Every structure is written in structure tokens, then in C-alpha cells.
Amino acid sequence: MVAASAGVTGRIRPPVCRTRRRESLVERLHMTFVALLHAVNLGARRKVPMTDLRALLTGLGLREVRTYIQSGNAVFSADPQPNLRGRLEAALEAQFGFPVPVTLRTAQEWQEAAADCPAHLRSEAVVVAFLRDPPDPERVAALRARDVTPERWEIVGQTLYQTVQDGVRTMKLSAAVIERTLGVGVTVRNERTVEAIAAMLDT
Template identity: 85%
Template sequence: MIFVALLHAVNLGARRKVPMADLRALLTGLRLAEVRTYIQSGNAVFSADPETDLRGRLEAALEAQFGFPVPMTLRTAHEWREAARGCPAHLRDEAVVVAFLRDPPDPGRVEALRGRDVTPERWEVVGQQLYQTVPEGIRNLRLSAAVIERHLGVKVTVRNERTVQTIAAMLDT
């Protein structure tokens, strides 16, 4: 089965460095096949046999290798393709980022988040993704990853639309 792994908050500054060559070597050493990475923000595509706690095994190996916890979001190739196609039409008139939720959000918490005014941004949760417009640029988001995590109670990692679509294309090659 093909998986996409998204590492949370790596390579953003001087700390929490995870070189992609080292990530590929680590994943290959864990007997994952066809390991590929995309850009320096911690995106990996690989083949593996499905197992009960693949994410936990990978997170433990990452922490042992790099010396700090590295939360990870996993999607199957099928789930990734759905996410790549899943942006609601009413958001597509602007630049969009996708916040990948590590776990399913509680519907009550999603509704509570709707009460937060993040104008001019618009957003929608579809499955385990939060699609969000970025009219003032990603650095100026009012609905940041930290705000999403705090309100929804799940770990989040954000990728821009170009990254999402590029990884989807990688799945077909």
C-alpha cells in the first residue's frame, strides 16, 4: 500500500532539522519501499504493508534518530487523492492551503470554531482536511495551525495547494 507521510513543524528554523536525505535513509532502513520525499518541509511517499500502528512506529524512529518528537500525519494514496480533489468549489476563487488533521475532528468542536471570526479568510472541513483561503498570505493567517489545533483538539500540519497537487502527481509515477 502507498502512504503519504507529513512531518509536522520540521525544517522551519534553526531547530527541528530533518534533512530529507536522512529521512529517506531512515524510512528505507525501516523496510519501507519506494521512498521519495518532496521539498524540505517533511513530505514522504512510500510503500509499506498496512500495520496497526505504522504512524507510532515511524514517530518513535524519527524521535530516536533526530532527538526530538516529530508528530506525523499519514494518508493512504487513496485518501491523498481525495484530499487533492476535495477543496470545496466556493473556496477555489482564491489561493488555498490544506490543514491536514491528524485525527478526525469532533463535529461539535468544528461548529464551535465556526463562531470564530477569521474574516477575510474562509474555510471548510471536509473529512480530515481543513481547506482555507489565504487572502493575506500564509504568514498572516488568523486561522493558523496553532489556532486550529487548540480549537479542534487535534494535531495539524499545513501544506499549500501546489504541494498537495505535486504529491498527488507523485503517486501516479
């Protein structure tokens, strides 16, 4: 989102310009985010109860905090701020005693990810891998060079869509393989979760 200009011209601007700037500031102060916690609640050691997560996020001054199931998915509103992801990760580690990487998406980015699954993959079950940071093109090329037949995949921006043949646990293109090859953090969600969070953002 591009902020309105704050330049001073010495002239009184028409009312419509002032109105547009007020609307832009209001939008900036009410951004909605999706936070995906990596690898929580998969075993006995990395427990993050969702009630505790909601309390933690609310305590950080985030608004309208909601969570979805136990895999570490939170929706909230916040003022745009530098290093929001870093603040979340520091607070999570302080609260729960272990590092918890976080992937952040704005509401618009999430809705785009929910809608952008390539058409040639849609006839099969698909999982979505969300990348923490933009991948290097050379590393994407290295990932393409891997033989993961019969699985198929495509990357769109910071989102990787991949087909599932015999269950997530047997996938050749696992989250660990994606992370190691691309050199960025990855967390995976199934189609149901992606669609459910998209629906939450519409309410």
C-alpha cells in the same frame, strides 16, 4: 480496504473466487502512503534532512521511498500494519532527538483530498490543513463560531481547506488556532505541494 473473507466452507470454490482473493492480498501488500512531518526545517532546531529521512524510512523496511522538498513530505509503500504512525514517530525521535508528529494518508485519501476542495473556495489561493485524527463535531462547531473574516474555510473529513488573503503568516485561522480549537494535530501544505504529491502518486 476490506480484506477478503478467510472462512472455510468445506467446498472447493470456483477459480474466480480464488483469483479475486489473491488480487486482494496483493493489493493489501502494496499500499502506498503519504507521511507529513509536522513543523520540521522551519528553524535551526528542528532540522530533518531529506536524505536522512529517506534513509530512516528505508531502514524501517518501507519501500519506494521518495520525498518532496524540505517541508517533510514522504511517499512510500508498506504492508498494512498496526500503529505505523507510532513506529514512524518513535523512529524519528530516536534519530533526530526531538518529537516529530506525523500525519498519515493512504494514496487514495491523498488523491481525494487533492480533488475535494469545495468549489466556492477555488477562486482564491487556498492552503490545506491535514488533521491527524477525526475532529469532534462540537469542536468543529466551536471553530465555525470564530470570526476569521475575510478568510473562508471548509472542512471535509480530516482535511480543512482555507483561503489565504495576505500570506500564511498573517492568517487568523493559523495551524495553532486550528490545533487548539479542534484538539487534534494539524500540519499545513500549500496547493502546489498537494498537487505535486498527487502527481508523484500517479508515477
